[in-house]
Amino acid sequence: MPRVHVFARDHINTDEIIPARYLTTDIESELAKFAMEDYDKDFVNRVKPGDIMVTGADFGCGSSREHAVWCLRGAGVSVILAPNFARIFYRNAINNGFLALESEDVVAAFEDGDEAELDMEAGKITNQRTGQSVTFQPVPQFALDVKAAGGWLEYMRDHSKAELEDETLSAESTEAGHGHPGHDSDENLAPGTQRA
Amino acid sequence: MGMTIAEKILAAHSGHNTLTPGQLIECKTDWVLCHEITTPAALRMLEERGMDRVFNPDQIVAVPDHSVPAMNIKAAQMYQKLKSWVKDKGIKHFYDVGRGGIAHVVLENTGLMKPGQTLVSGDSHTCNAGALGTFATGVGSTDLAGAIYAGMVWFKVPETMLIKVTGQTQPGVTPKDIVLEVIKRIGADGANYLVMEWVGDYIDNLDMEGRFTLANMAIEAGGKTGIVAVDDTTRAYMAERGVTPDQYTEYQSDPDAKYKVVVEVDASQVEPTVAYPHIPSNGRVAGSDHIAVTHAYVGSCTNGRISDLRDVARILKGNKVAEGVQMIVVPATQLIWKQAAQEGLLEIFVDAGASVSYPSCGACLGMHSGVLGPNDVCISSTNRNFVGRMGDPSAAIYLASPATVAASAVAGFISDPRAYNHTLGGAAD
Numbered sequence: 001m002p003r004v005h006v007f008a009r010d011h012i013n014t015d016e017i018i019p020a021r022y023l024t025t026d027i028e029s030e031l032a033k034f035a036m037e038d039y040d041k042d043f044v045n046r047v048k049p050g051d052i053m054v055t056g057a058d059f060g061c062g063s064s065r066e067h068a069v070w071c072l073r074g075a076g077v078s079v080i081l082a083p084n085f086a087r088i089f090y091r092n093a094i095n096n097g098f099l100a101l102e103s104e105d106v107v108a109a110f111e112d113g114d115e116a117e118l119d120m121e122a123g124k125i126t127n128q129r130t131g132q133s134v135t136f137q138p139v140p141q142f143a144l145d146v147k148a149a150g151g152w153l154e155y156m157r158d159h160s161k162a163e164l165e166d167e168t169l170s171a172e173s174t175e176a177g178h179g180h181p182g183h184d185s186d187e188n189l190a191p192g193t194q195r196a
Numbered sequence: 197m198g199m200t201i202a203e204k205i206l207a208a209h210s211g212h213n214t215l216t217p218g219q220l221i222e223c224k225t226d227w228v229l230c231h232e233i234t235t236p237a238a239l240r241m242l243e244e245r246g247m248d249r250v251f252n253p254d255q256i257v258a259v260p261d262h263s264v265p266a267m268n269i270k271a272a273q274m275y276q277k278l279k280s281w282v283k284d285k286g287i288k289h290f291y292d293v294g295r296g297g298i299a300h301v302v303l304e305n306t307g308l309m310k311p312g313q314t315l316v317s318g319d320s321h322t323c324n325a326g327a328l329g330t331f332a333t334g335v336g337s338t339d340l341a342g343a344i345y346a347g348m349v350w351f352k353v354p355e356t357m358l359i360k361v362t363g364q365t366q367p368g369v370t371p372k373d374i375v376l377e378v379i380k381r382i383g384a385d386g387a388n389y390l391v392m393e394w395v396g397d398y399i400d401n402l403d404m405e406g407r408f409t410l411a412n413m414a415i416e417a418g419g420k421t422g423i424v425a426v427d428d429t430t431r432a433y434m435a436e437r438g439v440t441p442d443q444y445t446e447y448q449s450d451p452d453a454k455y456k457v458v459v460e461v462d463a464s465q466v467e468p469t470v471a472y473p474h475i476p477s478n479g480r481v482a483g484s485d486h487i488a489v490t491h492a493y494v495g496s497c498t499n500g501r502i503s504d505l506r507d508v509a510r511i512l513k514g515n516k517v518a519e520g521v522q523m524i525v526v527p528a529t530q531l532i533w534k535q536a537a538q539e540g541l542l543e544i545f546v547d548a549g550a551s552v553s554y555p556s557c558g559a560c561l562g563m564h565s566g567v568l569g570p571n572d573v574c575i576s577s578t579n580r581n582f583v584g585r586m587g588d589p590s591a592a593i594y595l596a597s598p599a600t601v602a603a604s605a606v607a608g609f610i611s612d613p614r615a616y617n618h619t620l621g622g623a624a625d
Contacts (some may be wrong), residue, residue: 011384011475015582020561024263024270026237026337038584058385061418062582063561064320065234066336086418087389088320092336142220142350152338153245156346161211161222169220169352 001115001128002078005047007055008107012039013062014089018071020063031067032074049076052118052125054110057082059100060089069096079118081106081125081136094140097147101125103136142167198450200356201423202391205331205447209314217355217456225255226313228343230287231299232260234318236277238341250285251347257289257308258282259299262557267564297529297555300324300497304408305531307437311426312445316343321497321579322421323414327407328433329426329447334415354420355456356391356449357382361398363464368614370507371406372499372577372597374398375413376469378461380479388418390456393449398463399424404433405503412498416476416579425449468612470575471595474583482600483612491574492517492605493586494598495526495553496560499577502532502539504598509541510619511602512548518608523550524566526558550605562587575604 016039018031025031036043053072059082060068069092072080079099083106093100106125110116115128126133145167149155155164199207203215210221228251230238235258242248250256258278266272275293282290289308296302300321303309311329315322318340325332335349343349359378379386392414399407407429411422424430426446434444468482494500494508505527517523525545527533533555536542545552559566560578568574568587574594576586581593596604599613 013580013582015562015580015585019584020262020563023233023563024268024274026240038589058388058418061384061388062320062415062580064318064322064334064336066237066318066338069336084385084388086385087420088334088336088415091339095336095338152350153241153247153341153345156342156348156350157245157247164222164350165210165220167220169218 001117002050002052003048004052004054004110004112004114004116005043006107006110006112007039007053010056011058011061012055014060014065014068015062017060017068018065023065023067026067026070028070028074031071035071035075044075047076050078051076052116053077053080054106055080055082056107057084059085061086064088066092066096069093069098073098083107094143094146095152097151099139101136101139103134105134106136109134140169142169197454198452200391200393200449200453200455201329201425201447202331202356202393202421203353205312205314206351206353208312208445215353217353219353221351221353222348223314223351225316225343225347225349227309227315228256228340229299229303229315229317229319229322230256230258230278230340231262231319232264232274232278233262234337234340236274237337238318238344239277239281241338241341242345247345250287250344253286254288255347256287256344257303258287259291259296259302260293261297261299262561263563264293264556265554295530297532298497298500298557300412301500301528301532304328305437305529307434307439310434310439310444311430312447316340316349320415321412323419324408324412324497326414326421326423327404327411329424329430331421331423333421354389354391356393357387357457357459358455359392359394359459359461361394361396361461361463363398363462364401365398365463365466366614367617367620368599369466369468370597370599371402371409373466373469374461374463375410376471376476376479376595377466378459379413379417379471379477380469382417382459384416384475384477385418387414390419392417392419392422394422394424400427403503404429405501408501409498413579468597468600468614470600470610471581473581473592473594476579476581476595482596482610485610487594487610488573488608489521489575489604489610490572491566491568492521492523492601493559493566493574493576493578494601495524495528495558496578497528498579499598500526500528500532502535504577505532505536505541506539507597507599508602509544511599511606511613511616512550513544513619515548515606517549517605521605521608523605524553524559525550526553527555529555559586561585575601575610577601
């Protein structure tokens, strides 16, 4: 069962996720060695493939460096949950088919080292220690389709403009403007996704 | 319903008459700006997928700026990668080391980027160009690759925040202080996913250099871009670069355009503002605490322009940087460096005991040429004061205007630049 790594502070920025001094490479396995170094030097020693990160709001603010997504994925992180994400980090996650899930209550529900079960279909994550479940916003259909295509470049190459503009990214979940995801509405639910 | 400038530009670049915030669009990019840190990754992605082409070599601007002149062998290889691609693809606008500087400031000055156009770059401060009435935003390497390949990018049409700045600032208060005050009020994610549109008589009276500083800092509030509508100041700026109004499209927000938030600022009430560690929203009045500094840094795409250097020079003239303070001044481009030399500013810096560096992003992001060590304390005219941003994670970064940086460098501790208001209005102003 995947382990949860909690980084509770808001505004964890790209300089903490992957400092600029390591930007002379774009190789994921190299970047992985330095993931979160300026926040927690020991994280890379603890994280195992498939693990889950839970973070405070506005995760990934600052630089546009996609290295922030690559280093975390390279280190083994399979999914990040936060109340919301900074804009460029969020689109970088989508473009890489990397799961960044928005969940208002997730930070309070976990302690570092807890084990968790993620249910994408039900849109919830369950803490195995406490039995508590919290929901997350449905992944926008566009993000799912980019993921299925293998990434944004593949999607762009293989889809028409009309297909793209027919996608949904209107989910309130991406309106992280004021630090709080908005209310759910049925038309924003991705097909195959149900609210818990 | 009325539309904002951002919505109108995005509509015109996606084949729509109207757009609604939240809508997903495929947007044409008029310009793609490339530097040597995020572009090599984009090029590798394209090569690996057999998509190694450029949508239009005449609409790509390449400017190595982050780690130049190369700080080590790996950086030299990234520079080589950018340069060989430029040659291979016949990229028309290449500003090499010695001919360029910081990419955003190089681009704004070329006249290439015109009002009404769109720009993406693999750099978060791309929003800088929004001061010209454009839609310009930072993206990651994958988006950059897509833009290089197809001249397009996906956007979720953003809502807009209107920032209305009225009145005039007190002497010694600058646009940097205004934007730090706004970020203090709305928070470091206060404009996340939003466009920041600047209006009001303060903006009407502001020169282009100040407008670039405001637009540049949009990302520090999480904004998608900052925008200032085209007016006579913009037109004159473009005309000085040989670009006439018939060569570009001016967009104005409709009177009934919908704004998500309206923020009102009385410029006369804003004081010299310093963002304390470790977040740009942590603003306080300059000099309200006694904070000794070890470093003073003037530069970056935010505040490395000629007006910034003049501000620093009027304060440093006839003064010395305090013992124990390392001051570095980085003119943002070769042209600004030359102008500063011609105006005698560089001599003033050197006489004061400041080190004048070559145009580069340098220590702003902790790459080279002034990186902070453990427990250093830096007053800086740059844009970000996150943990580790300028070097060691234990260093403290205080963000301020160039004037506040200069006043602090002389005093040896963070100081209110209004003590030098008697130097305003002179030849160096």
